[in-house]
Amino acid sequence: MSTERPRLHGYWRSTAAYRIRIALNLKKVRYENVPVDLVRDGGVQHTDAFRALNPAGLVPALEIDGHVLTQSLAICEYLEETRPEPPLLPHLASERVLARTIALDVACEIHPLNNLRVQQYLKGRLNADDAAAREWMHHWMAAGFGAIETRLEAWGRGGDTCLGGAPGVADIFIVGQAYNADRFGFSLQPYPRVERVVRACGALPAFADAVPEAQPDAPAND
Amino acid sequence: MSTERPRLHGYWRSTAAYRIRIALNLKKVRYENVPVDLVRDGGVQHTDAFRALNPAGLVPALEIDGHVLTQSLAICEYLEETRPEPPLLPHLASERVLARTIALDVACEIHPLNNLRVQQYLKGRLNADDAAAREWMHHWMAAGFGAIETRLEAWGRGGDTCLGGAPGVADIFIVGQAYNADRFGFSLQPYPRVERVVRACGALPAFADAVPEAQPDAPAND
Numbered sequence: 001m002s003t004e005r006p007r008l009h010g011y012w013r014s015t016a017a018y019r020i021r022i023a024l025n026l027k028k029v030r031y032e033n034v035p036v037d038l039v040r041d042g043g044v045q046h047t048d049a050f051r052a053l054n055p056a057g058l059v060p061a062l063e064i065d066g067h068v069l070t071q072s073l074a075i076c077e078y079l080e081e082t083r084p085e086p087p088l089l090p091h092l093a094s095e096r097v098l099a100r101t102i103a104l105d106v107a108c109e110i111h112p113l114n115n116l117r118v119q120q121y122l123k124g125r126l127n128a129d130d131a132a133a134r135e136w137m138h139h140w141m142a143a144g145f146g147a148i149e150t151r152l153e154a155w156g157r158g159g160d161t162c163l164g165g166a167p168g169v170a171d172i173f174i175v176g177q178a179y180n181a182d183r184f185g186f187s188l189q190p191y192p193r194v195e196r197v198v199r200a201c202g203a204l205p206a207f208a209d210a211v212p213e214a215q216p217d218a219p220a221n222d
Numbered sequence: 223m224s225t226e227r228p229r230l231h232g233y234w235r236s237t238a239a240y241r242i243r244i245a246l247n248l249k250k251v252r253y254e255n256v257p258v259d260l261v262r263d264g265g266v267q268h269t270d271a272f273r274a275l276n277p278a279g280l281v282p283a284l285e286i287d288g289h290v291l292t293q294s295l296a297i298c299e300y301l302e303e304t305r306p307e308p309p310l311l312p313h314l315a316s317e318r319v320l321a322r323t324i325a326l327d328v329a330c331e332i333h334p335l336n337n338l339r340v341q342q343y344l345k346g347r348l349n350a351d352d353a354a355a356r357e358w359m360h361h362w363m364a365a366g367f368g369a370i371e372t373r374l375e376a377w378g379r380g381g382d383t384c385l386g387g388a389p390g391v392a393d394i395f396i397v398g399q400a401y402n403a404d405r406f407g408f409s410l411q412p413y414p415r416v417e418r419v420v421r422a423c424g425a426l427p428a429f430a431d432a433v434p435e436a437q438p439d440a441p442a443n444d
Binding site: 051054055056058067070071073075078093094096104105125126139143144146147151154 | 335358
């Protein structure tokens, strides 16, 4: 492993970048924050300079150990394999799969349908108004959080983290998405197990230090 | 591990179920196919019986080793951890992250935006006509496959699989998505590295036996 400090190319409000900030904090990896403004001038993520880091034009991109890594769950798995302590995944295969399922419930079923570029497409090309775009967002959050709540109920851990014990990838992905829910007026009240994880994990320093509003590129009075 | 044969709840045309068929074939795990008709009577995936397996109401769900697993990438990781040979992921962390990145490029950036329920929402609630729904689909496939092609070019392996050597998760996810591209008239010609992987891996028995049209629930003359 390189001794150079990792550089996280992210955006304060990106929930995918938020996940990596939490993961790096939990692993106690000190990193440099490199803001990528997704809004200004049509989006810095679309520039050739950024696409050289990630051709998908999406944040986060993490420069670490001489590599440029993208896709937040892949980055978490890499951190887990190269810096095992503290673990972000349980020990048993039968538990690891549950943790990854929750992370993918967020990463595949909620986030891709709600992110900035999809909102732009809905409004710009399908003439969706603000109400329709918001309804779309809430629809997929309800489906996704509903499934997660039912899973947590079925697993019966009933704790401050999805799988009991220390926080890991499942909790990281839920907390990130909960920020977006709050931002777009989607209440988590019908999902008490999700809400408990968000509240409990959100209070931990590794999570609190990663919140969007605490980032250097967050506007002072947003 | 249980000696009972795993049961794969899937649908012939679901590319997520297709991925698991390929993975099980590569791992030489014999399984029972349990068709879940996503179309008939508004979709069997929405029934209480199916939601007891997967509250997200999505295929695949895999009954294996006494567990019910969902989310296709989580299932692949579980298979890898419980049945390591032949591997679906490279050995080195710096390579594993690349394989997972491609899988997630498909699972997060293309598939969620193009699947059945999203098409139903676009047409049923946003009044998109067939042409607009198709344009939407092509838009996200172009973005996703474009990014993957650029990654493969940058990594410079130039082979029949994304990372060189035997096929793994990156190839599995690409081949599944390529089926959908073909189905919806999206040409992969602008993505020669992707096309090569699809052609080369698609010819292998583990992939060929998993194609939608070879499944028991595929209509005879589709």
